[in-house]
Amino acid sequence: MSQFAPEIEIRNLNVFYTSNKKAVGALKDISVNIPKNKLTTIIGPSGCGKTTLLKTINRLHDIQDDVRVEGKIYIGQEDIYHPDHPVPELRKRVGLVAQRPYPLPASIYNNVAFGPRLHSKLPKQELTEIVETSLRKANLWEEVKDRLDSPAADLSIGQQQRLCLARTLAVEPEVILCDEVTSALDPISAKEIEDLLYSLKENYTIVLVSHVLRQARRLSDYIIFLYLGEVIEVREAEEFFLNPQNEKSQQYIQGAIGGGDYSRF
Numbered sequence: 018m019s020q021f022a023p024e025i026e027i028r029n030l031n032v033f034y035t036s037n038k039k040a041v042g043a044l045k046d047i048s049v050n051i052p053k054n055k056l057t058t059i060i061g062p063s064g065c066g067k068t069t070l071l072k073t074i075n076r077l078h079d080i081q082d083d084v085r086v087e088g089k090i091y092i093g094q095e096d097i098y099h100p101d102h103p104v105p106e107l108r109k110r111v112g113l114v115a116q117r118p119y120p121l122p123a124s125i126y127n128n129v130a131f132g133p134r135l136h137s138k139l140p141k142q143e144l145t146e147i148v149e150t151s152l153r154k155a156n157l158w159e160e161v162k163d164r165l166d167s168p169a170a171d172l173s174i175g176q177q178q179r180l181c182l183a184r185t186l187a188v189e190p191e192v193i194l195c196d197e198v199t200s201a202l203d204p205i206s207a208k209e210i211e212d213l214l215y216s217l218k219e220n221y222t223i224v225l226v227s228h229v230l231r232q233a234r235r236l237s238d239y240i241i242f243l244y245l246g247e248v249i250e251v252r253e254a255e256e257f258f259l260n261p262q263n264e265k266s267q268q269y270i271q272g273a274i275g276g277g278d279y280s281r282f
């Protein structure tokens with residue numbers, strides 16, 4: 018990935034979980050660059066550290082006492098683990114969409130307006146424009162424009178996931194982290210989210226965790242393959258799938274080591 022100006026630079030990253038008073042390494046000396054305005058997918062067998070790596074990019078481990086993070090992560094050259102780095106600002110720049118949609122117990126409008134209200138005091142007109150633009154970007158506007166005051170919980174799961182994406186987009190992040198964002202959805206809703214991510218990647222740096230190899234291949238510009246907490250291979254997606262360099266990558270693609278969903282691959 019060195020030919021691209023990296024948006025995210027991860028240097029000598031180690032993550033330890035404390036279990037029974039013993040620190041266990043989940044990520045081992047990870048150094049990798051993630052390019053700007055591309056879609057990079059982290060793949061690998063179950064338990065290899067995909068979600069752990071994703072969470073380091075917006076310091077989500079800060080809220081867990083049993084996790085120790087060592088190393089550096091730079092986003093746009095800013096050291097996000099510097100003790101003075103403002104975490105609320107980081108969370109604005111780096112949004113996260115989770116595996117299952119968790120809309121706030123509020124209206125559709127208020128779900129999308131939540132983030133912008135948190136970060137600045139905006140006139141109602143401006144806020145309403147942000148809500149509409151974000152819902153349009155998430156391809157949900159036409160379905161909800163006449164019921165913005167309805168509870169978000171009334172939406173289908175697929176619509177709720179697009180609402181969560183709209184909520185993330187509303188604060189204008191630079192980076193969008195997506196953790197298995199289609200795994201709880203039916204195939205049609207999953208395809209809608211995939212199409213959305215594909216269209217958004219021109220303007221956002223998207224980092225996806227996926228165990229669906231067909232999805233990773235269809236959407237990704239780059240692949241980071243993790244195995245047992247280590248980066249095994251980082252390559253352009255098409256090259257990775259056609260001609261994996263590492264034996265472990267080959268085995269994973271062929272289904273010889275577990276965790277991948279090879280259906281429709």
Ligand SMILES: Nc1ncnc2c1ncn2[C@@H]1O[C@H](COP(=O)(O)OP(=O)(O)OP(=O)(O)O)[C@@H](O)[C@H]1O
Pocket residue numbers: 034035036043061062063064065066067068069070083228276
């Ligand atoms: N809170 C925790 N406490 C202790 N160990 C943890 C914790 N969270 C994750 N781990 C361990 O860290 C390792 C990496 O977990 P992680 O969830 O990042 O893997 P993953 O690749 O995302 O897995 P999956 O594909 O199954 O979701 C695993 O061995 C897991 O058991």
